[in-house]
Amino acid sequence: xxxxxxxxxxxxxxxxxxxxxxxxxxxxxxxxxxxxxxxxxxxxxxxxxxxxxxxxxxxxxxxxxxxxxxxxxxxxxxxxxxxxxxxxxxxxxxxxxxxxxxxxxxxxxxxxxxxxxxxxxxxxxxxxxxxxxxxxxxxxxxxxxxxxxxxxxxxxxxxxxxxxxxxxxxxxxxxxxxxxxxxxxxxxxxxxxxxxxxxxxxxxxxxxxxxxxxxxxxxxxxxxxxxxxxxxxxxxxxxxxxxxxxxxxxxxxxxxxxxxxxxxxxxxxxxxxxxxxxxxxxxxxxxxxxxxxxxxxxxxxxxxxxxxxx
Numbered sequence: 001x002x003x004x005x006x007x008x009x010x011x012x013x014x015x016x017x018x019x020x021x022x023x024x025x026x027x028x029x030x031x032x033x034x035x036x037x038x039x040x041x042x043x044x045x046x047x048x049x050x051x052x053x054x055x056x057x058x059x060x061x062x063x064x065x066x067x068x069x070x071x072x073x074x075x076x077x078x079x080x081x082x083x084x085x086x087x088x089x090x091x092x093x094x095x096x097x098x099x100x101x102x103x104x105x106x107x108x109x110x111x112x113x114x115x116x117x118x119x120x121x122x123x124x125x126x127x128x129x130x131x132x133x134x135x136x137x138x139x140x141x142x143x144x145x146x147x148x149x150x151x152x153x154x155x156x157x158x159x160x161x162x163x164x165x166x167x168x169x170x171x172x173x174x175x176x177x178x179x180x181x182x183x184x185x186x187x188x189x190x191x192x193x194x195x196x197x198x199x200x201x202x203x204x205x206x207x208x209x210x211x212x213x214x215x216x217x218x219x220x221x222x223x224x225x226x227x228x229x230x231x232x233x234x235x236x237x238x239x240x241x242x243x244x245x246x247x248x249x250x251x252x253x254x255x256x257x258x259x260x261x262x263x264x265x266x267x268x269x270x271x272x273x274x275x276x277x278x279x280x281x282x283x284x285x286x287x288x289x290x291x292x293x294x295x296x297x298x299x300x301x302x303x304x305x306x307x308x309x310x
Contacts, residue, residue, distance in 0.1 A: 037079040043086025197227040200304035225257040276307040
């Protein structure tokens, strides 16, 4: 691409980064083109110059308001290069457009995005991303539309559970042990949160040619738990394996927990003790293949049980 003599560069160019350099020489008062190509950590972004300078004092504002355009790093195609996380820059650029923050549900890289906001000198975005003290007096994410329980009045009842139990215990100190346990249990039933818990398992079995032959079942390899984290921990306690979804906030949902035991009846007993009742179940079965020697059909199945507590 050759040099252009017009005072304002054309908004589009088919020549890649060379267009930026030529426009810089065309007008000393406005060295940057209207449309700017960026290479951020290997990811290419195309945006308007006013977007990059929309937050005065930010790093991008400093980069794209200077007169010496030659001081900015370029890649092999002439695009302006920024050595930062190319994936997270999309959220930085979104914020530069309208000064609002919109993240996906359960965004896993909030702390890393906060670090990027600090690098790009965006103090308001840093404040939006900073963890705040939740109502449970623990550091957690901001409440979002997918977690309305964070603002629910039931949260107050949960926080008072320990103090209510202590009051009942002290009030019944002179009574027989059985009566104290019963009153505590009744109060606990009133304070407990409602919700659903789904447990599921995948299994397989062999069915022979003779329909009268008993099916040969393989043991259950793993019982999965789906539901709100706080409910799952309340019901299953130490028998809940959280290794596949660690540090999940209590008011968020998960489908990756599983139990450390493999007996369905044991899971049912724990749910029943916690006041849950089964409300639905479903199961699917598919024929995977037939055994070469005996023509026995190998079936695989997946079953889910849905429990609810009022």
